Amino acid sequence: MGGLDLFDTGSPGSAEGALSVREVTRKARLLVEAGFRRVWVRGEVSGFKAYKSGHWYFTLRDAQAQVRCVMWRSDNARLPGPPEEGTEVFVEARPTVWEERGEFRLTVRELLPTAAGGLWQLQLERAKATLEKDGLLDPARKRPLPPFPGRMAVVTSPDGAALRDILSVVARRWPAVEVLVVPTRVQGEGAEEELCAALERVNHLPSIDLVIVGRGGGSREDLWAFNTEGVARAVAAVTVPTISAVGHETDVALTDLVADVRAPTPSAAAEAAVPDRAVVREALDAIARRMGRTVGARLSVADQRLARTADRVTASVDRIVAARRHRVRELAARLDALSPLKVLARGYAVARTVSGDVLARTAQFRPGLPFRLTLADGHVDARVTGGDV
Amino acid sequence: MSERVPSFGEELERLEAIVRALEDEGVDLDDALKLFEEGVERLKSARTRLHEGELAVKKVLRNADGTLGTADLDD
Numbered sequence: 001m002g003g004l005d006l007f008d009t010g011s012p013g014s015a016e017g018a019l020s021v022r023e024v025t026r027k028a029r030l031l032v033e034a035g036f037r038r039v040w041v042r043g044e045v046s047g048f049k050a051y052k053s054g055h056w057y058f059t060l061r062d063a064q065a066q067v068r069c070v071m072w073r074s075d076n077a078r079l080p081g082p083p084e085e086g087t088e089v090f091v092e093a094r095p096t097v098w099e100e101r102g103e104f105r106l107t108v109r110e111l112l113p114t115a116a117g118g119l120w121q122l123q124l125e126r127a128k129a130t131l132e133k134d135g136l137l138d139p140a141r142k143r144p145l146p147p148f149p150g151r152m153a154v155v156t157s158p159d160g161a162a163l164r165d166i167l168s169v170v171a172r173r174w175p176a177v178e179v180l181v182v183p184t185r186v187q188g189e190g191a192e193e194e195l196c197a198a199l200e201r202v203n204h205l206p207s208i209d210l211v212i213v214g215r216g217g218g219s220r221e222d223l224w225a226f227n228t229e230g231v232a233r234a235v236a237a238v239t240v241p242t243i244s245a246v247g248h249e250t251d252v253a254l255t256d257l258v259a260d261v262r263a264p265t266p267s268a269a270a271e272a273a274v275p276d277r278a279v280v281r282e283a284l285d286a287i288a289r290r291m292g293r294t295v296g297a298r299l300s301v302a303d304q305r306l307a308r309t310a311d312r313v314t315a316s317v318d319r320i321v322a323a324r325r326h327r328v329r330e331l332a333a334r335l336d337a338l339s340p341l342k343v344l345a346r347g348y349a350v351a352r353t354v355s356g357d358v359l360a361r362t363a364q365f366r367p368g369l370p371f372r373l374t375l376a377d378g379h380v381d382a383r384v385t386g387g388d389v
Numbered sequence: 390m391s392e393r394v395p396s397f398g399e400e401l402e403r404l405e406a407i408v409r410a411l412e413d414e415g416v417d418l419d420d421a422l423k424l425f426e427e428g429v430e431r432l433k434s435a436r437t438r439l440h441e442g443e444l445a446v447k448k449v450l451r452n453a454d455g456t457l458g459t460a461d462l463d464d
Contacts, residue, residue: 148397158448158462171444176397181448181462201449204457277439280401284439287404288432294411295425302418 022099029097032104036095041106042114043067043091045083056082060091060106069093071108077189079111080224081123088114127229127254136236136258143241143260145272149209151178152273155198158183162216162245162266169267174274180205186215191225199234211238212269213255214245226253235259245269350374351382400435404428 019027043060050056054073059066069091076082083089090113093106131137152170156162158181170179182205184198185191195213202211213235215223225231226246232254235242244259245266246252256262263269351359352372359371365384373380407428410416416424447459 146398148401150396153449167444167446175444176438176441177444179444179446180459181446183448201451201457205449280397281436281439283401284404284432284435287408287428290408291411291425291428291432294408295421298411298418298421 021102025097025099025102028102029099032095032097038092038094038109041067041091041093042088044088045085048082048085050082056108058083060089068098068103068105069108070105071111075109076111078221080227081126083111083113084126090114124227124254127227127232128257130229131232131236131254131258136233141236141260145241145243145261146209148275149174149177149273151180151205151207151209153180153182153202153205153208153211155182155184155195155202155211155213156215156266157186160186160216162214165216165265165267166212166270169270170274173271173276176277177274180208187218187222187225192228192230195225195231196234199231199238203237203239208240210241210243210273212243212245212263212266212273213259214243214263214266214269215247216266217248223247223253226255228254231255232258243269243272397435397438400431400438404431404435407431 041060043062043066046059046061046066048056048058054077056069056071056073056076058069058071060069061067071091089111091106091108092110093108095104095106097103098105128137135141154163154166156166163181167179170177182198182201184194186195199211199213202208215226217223223246226244235244235255236258241261242259243261243263244253244255245263245268246255248265252262261269261272263272350373351365352374353359354370354372359365365371367384367386369384371382371384373382407424410424411421411428446462448462450458450460452458
């Protein structure tokens with residue numbers, strides 16, 4: 001206590017020694033804080049009010065008494081949500097006197113509901129009930145996942161194990177997909193707001209086929225953002241199919257109930273998101289076999305048909321050729337009969353001028369005229385010598 | 390952000406349709422051979438996509454003007 005004189009017994013009745021209000025409330029505060037240290041208090045919550053600053057103000061009461069309480073934002077931020085009005089809670093608090101009001105009050109550091117499941121469960125049930133009322137938990141809302149996503153978004157912490165797991169599974173199964181990571185905090189102060197913003201952002205990314213939202217395992221507090229109504233609504237508002245993967249097998253988060261698919265782990269989410277290329281390769285092989293088989297069969301049918309056609313083509317060509325050949329021979333024979341060579345062969349000759357005109361009359365044979373005699377086996381150059389014929 | 394390539398699902402659906410058409414005796418041989426050629430091309434491209442080695446991963450960033458952009462994950 002140092003030099004502090006709590007029991008100012010010096011001059012109790014003297015007006016000169018009167019304390020100012022400030023002094024007496026300060027003394028009262030110091031006295032209370034020194035006397036109580038930290039205590040656990042049990043009571044019913046009433047008059048709860050959360051201020052814009054984030055601080056909570058409420059009254060704890062039981063049948064006989066009541067006490068004003070404050071829980072600073074720095075302490076209540078760890079909690080999933082405010083306590084229900086009228087419920088009984090335990091608080092760990094430091095009694096003090098609020099000097100400005102001269103009011104005895106508890107500065108609450110920790111608040112635990114006595115109800116089964118605690119405050120967390122209470123918050124969860126509350127959020128679930130509103131989502132249910134708005135139809136967001138309706139199984140009919142669930143959309144099927146696209147079988148072959150070309151581009152997917154992953155809403156998670158860029159540094160978490162969840163992202164590493166997802167990327168390694170996707171790279172192994174279906175590296176043809178493009179992955180867009182939308183980074184966000186997934187726990188602690190601001191996680192809820194960041195998750196909501198990141199999910200909203202997905203709606204502005206072009207050509208996204210599906211989104212995985214999630215994180216690895218952790219304590220109930222770590223996973224809490226995924227149990228908030230805000231994040232659950234943000235998941236429901238995503239325009240493409242969603243996969244929620246929060247924590248380990250056993251944890252079920254509110255986002256799991258709202259998403260189109262719930263995956264027990266981030267790796268399982270990745271497996272649900274993309275096909276296995278080994279399976280797809282087999283499907284392609286099957287298509288290739290079917291294509292080859294059916295075209296092969298049709299080609300061999302066509303081949304036989306073609307072979308038969310070719311046979312017929314050849315036969316008719318032969319007939320045409322034979323007919324032509326016959327006609328050519330006929331014409332050749334007739335040509336032969338018409339040929340003047342036949343006449344010459346009998347010993348006649350044809351006389352022609354040098355320029356080729358036939359000399360058929362004696363008058364044409366003038367003395368000295370050079371002419372050519374054509375015989376069956378060749379020709380002879382000659383000249384007219386006689387004067388008269 | 391790159392232009393979206395035709396989706397693998399569409400490619401596979403087209404391949405299935407080609408096989409069904411080929412198995413339909415009513416399609417004449419000329420058309421069947423054209424389908425076959427198309428099928429072979431599509432099979433080739435689908436298989437190429439299956440073998441794409443490196444997974445493309447980008448992270449989405451908010452630009453100063455509020456628009457969205459992407460960057461390499463490790464930046």
